[in-house]
Amino acid sequence: MTDQDFVNSGVDRTLTKSSNLDQQDSAPSLRVALNGKTLSYKVSSGRTFYGLMARDLRVLSKNLGEFASRTAMQPFLFVFVFAYLFPKIGQGFSGSVGRNISFATILVPGLVGVAATMSGIMAVGLPLAIDLGVTKEIEDRAMAPVPVWLIGLEKIVFGAIQSLISALIVFPLVILIPSTPVQVHVANWPLLILVIFLACLISGAFGLTLGSMVQPVKIGLMFSLLVLPLTMLGCIYYPWSSLSSVRWLQIAVLINPMVYVSEGLRDVLTPALPHMAVWAFLMALIITAAVLLFAGLKLFTRRVMS
Amino acid sequence: MKEKVLQVVDLVKTYTGLRPVHAVRGISFDVMKGEIFGLLGPNGAGKTTTVGIATTRVVPTSGTVLVDSVNAISDPQNAKMRMGVVTQFNTLDRSLNVRENLFYHCRYFGYSSKEAKARADELLELFQLTDKVKAKPIDLSGGLAQRVQLARAIAHYPKLLFLDEPTAGLDPQSRLALWEVVKVLQEQGVTVILTTHYMEEADVLCDRVAIVDYGKILKVDTPENLKKSLGASTFLDLKFVETTADDLSKIEAMDEVMEVEQLTDRVRISLKDSNSVAIVIQKAVTMGLKDVSIIEPTLESVFIKLTGRELRD
Ligand SMILES: Nc1ncnc2c1ncn2[C@@H]1O[C@H](COP(=O)(O)OP(=O)(O)OP(=O)(O)O)[C@@H](O)[C@H]1O
Numbered sequence: 001m002t003d004q005d006f007v008n009s010g011v012d013r014t015l016t017k018s019s020n021l022d023q024q025d026s027a028p029s030l031r032v033a034l035n036g037k038t039l040s041y042k043v044s045s046g047r048t049f050y051g052l053m054a055r056d057l058r059v060l061s062k063n064l065g066e067f068a069s070r071t072a073m074q075p076f077l078f079v080f081v082f083a084y085l086f087p088k089i090g091q092g093f094s095g096s097v098g099r100n101i102s103f104a105t106i107l108v109p110g111l112v113g114v115a116a117t118m119s120g121i122m123a124v125g126l127p128l129a130i131d132l133g134v135t136k137e138i139e140d141r142a143m144a145p146v147p148v149w150l151i152g153l154e155k156i157v158f159g160a161i162q163s164l165i166s167a168l169i170v171f172p173l174v175i176l177i178p179s180t181p182v183q184v185h186v187a188n189w190p191l192l193i194l195v196i197f198l199a200c201l202i203s204g205a206f207g208l209t210l211g212s213m214v215q216p217v218k219i220g221l222m223f224s225l226l227v228l229p230l231t232m233l234g235c236i237y238y239p240w241s242s243l244s245s246v247r248w249l250q251i252a253v254l255i256n257p258m259v260y261v262s263e264g265l266r267d268v269l270t271p272a273l274p275h276m277a278v279w280a281f282l283m284a285l286i287i288t289a290a291v292l293l294f295a296g297l298k299l300f301t302r303r304v305m306s
Numbered sequence: 307m308k309e310k311v312l313q314v315v316d317l318v319k320t321y322t323g324l325r326p327v328h329a330v331r332g333i334s335f336d337v338m339k340g341e342i343f344g345l346l347g348p349n350g351a352g353k354t355t356t357v358g359i360a361t362t363r364v365v366p367t368s369g370t371v372l373v374d375s376v377n378a379i380s381d382p383q384n385a386k387m388r389m390g391v392v393t394q395f396n397t398l399d400r401s402l403n404v405r406e407n408l409f410y411h412c413r414y415f416g417y418s419s420k421e422a423k424a425r426a427d428e429l430l431e432l433f434q435l436t437d438k439v440k441a442k443p444i445d446l447s448g449g450l451a452q453r454v455q456l457a458r459a460i461a462h463y464p465k466l467l468f469l470d471e472p473t474a475g476l477d478p479q480s481r482l483a484l485w486e487v488v489k490v491l492q493e494q495g496v497t498v499i500l501t502t503h504y505m506e507e508a509d510v511l512c513d514r515v516a517i518v519d520y521g522k523i524l525k526v527d528t529p530e531n532l533k534k535s536l537g538a539s540t541f542l543d544l545k546f547v548e549t550t551a552d553d554l555s556k557i558e559a560m561d562e563v564m565e566v567e568q569l570t571d572r573v574r575i576s577l578k579d580s581n582s583v584a585i586v587i588q589k590a591v592t593m594g595l596k597d598v599s600i601i602e603p604t605l606e607s608v609f610i611k612l613t614g615r616e617l618r619d
């Protein structure tokens with residue numbers, strides 16, 4: 001209906017249909033706006049959180065195919081070329097890992113970890129940067145009756161959920177596609193769950209931090225300056241211990257949180273591989289998660305409330 | 307004594323930065339229950355900033371806002387429950403269709419899925435959007451998008467509705483339609499605060515208007531009183547066959563006339579009393595009056611009088 005029709009048909013008639021009812025006091029639910037009602041209901045933050053989450057999941061479900069193929073494409077091609085094709089055509093990597101462990105095995109924790117970490121960053125960071133910087137759609141959610149940081153926390157949790165889904169999509173790929181044997185063995189389930197939980201949390205919080213910080217026009221720059229080094233120098237394609245021959249790099253990469261995700265997963269998924277001590281990666285993961293959580297929520301709140 | 311639903315006290319906002327911007331420099335006003343209250347001012351006057359602070363999205367440098375007696379600055383959560391906002395720019399959720407925009411807004415306000423569905427459908431009906439249920443926000447015309455935003459803003463039964471330049475950029479038809487809706491909402495007990503730099507909107511729609519400029523309120527009153535405050539209730543533009551200096555001084559000498567101003571092809575006089583139009587015209591006819599037009603003062607003229615500048619549009 002156009003605005004012309006809208007005027008012609010008479011707003012009054014339709015809207016006052018409800019005010020007539022008001023007078024009869026028979027159908028309060030039909031009132032367009034009723035003052036008394038606001039005072040009587042109280043919204044629990046949990047319900048609002050759930051509503052925000054429902055919205056994000058709805059949007060995700062609309063783009064699920066797109067999301068899955070985007071998540072799967074890079075690791076699929078990577079495993080296909082390096083763990084399926086290369087062994088077949090006789091080309092290969094000769095790492096210092098030794099112990100007859102295939103490159104495919106090294107890739108399992110690395111690719112699962114990078115998929116999980118990047119997924120949350122992308123899922124939260126990109127849309128948020130555009131939202132805060134251009135479209136301002138977030139304003140409606142900012143008016144929800146909860147503290148603003150809770151709206152940010154929902155974004156983190158949502159990012160973490162996408163991270164988990166990504167990990168679950170990539171895992172079968174990296175196990176099934178390689179043409180050489182893959183040695184995966186989970187000895188410590190609680191530790192596996194803890195590492196994955198921390199990785200997903202870091203991913204979501206990282207996304208919130210970047211999304212709240214980066215101007216939309218700088219997104220391209222952010223990727224080349226941050227995401228690529230994070231990946232290439234994140235001990236994804238090689239275990240951290242094998243960097244010992246390039247000692248300065250081995251120390252330098254320790255500022256990269258991706259390293260601890262990879263090494264953590266290496267410990268819980270492929271214990272046959274050399275990996276960092278449990279206390280070391282756990283502590284690093286926990287500190288990283290805490291810092292990013294705090295920074296993300298703080299920056300987000302500051303962006304929403306100028 | 308009417309209930310105050312919004313109290314704004316000594317609001318100051320300075321945006322810090324390399325060059326600090328004093329967007330709001332001490333604004334105070336009260337809005338009574340059931341009123342349509344207008345903030346009228348030119349670009350950059352600080353209207354959006356004032357609304358932003360009242361709706362908890364901008365942190366004030368100093369000052370207080372009470373929304374239905376709830377302090378919006380120290381207790382934003384409770385204050386937000388009582389307010390609905392239509393922001394200056396379209397903030398509909400582009401990833402959702404029209405119905406989902408309403409549905410999820412209700413969810414944010416704690417509605418269950420079932421309640422939210424019912425409320426969304428009811429709003430679609432009331433705002434005559436039933437044929438746009440599945441439409442994407444980017445495909446809506448300006449007027450329609452604004453209608454959806456309005457429906458969304460009142461979905462949770464707010465006591466107070468903020469409309470920031472609700473008709474900026476709309477065609478006259480849509481503007482009229484929106485005014486209608488706002489009036490109906492008022493009839494139903496909603497208190498409305500709207501900002502505008504469109505003086506006709508303030509005049510037609512608002513019960514009281516605050517004239518804002520450079521972060522300050524210059525005057526608050528009903529549109530009628532504001533216009534009366536100019537000192538003259540009515541202007542007359544008189545065209546004579548020939549205007550002589552003698553005629554001019556005769557006009558100036560009339561009891562009913564307050565001021566005389568000679569324009570290129572006519573004489574503009576302001577009357578002390580709008581009831582004396584006929585008397586003045588009668589006298590003017592004897593001087594060879596050719597044409598006459600009556601000009602009611604507008605808020606535009608009030609603004610010019612107060613600031614020496616035009617409001618512009
Ligand atoms: N986030 C911000 N940071 C810095 N300055 C700002 C910010 N928001 C607004 N301003 C400045 O504050 C002043 C008041 O802006 P505001 O948006 O409140 O005016 P307005 O009356 O709503 O004007 P308009 O008709 O353009 O909407 C302007 O000079 C504007 O440039």
Ligand SMILES: [Mg+2]
Pocket residue numbers: 353354355394470471
């Ligand atoms: Mg504005």
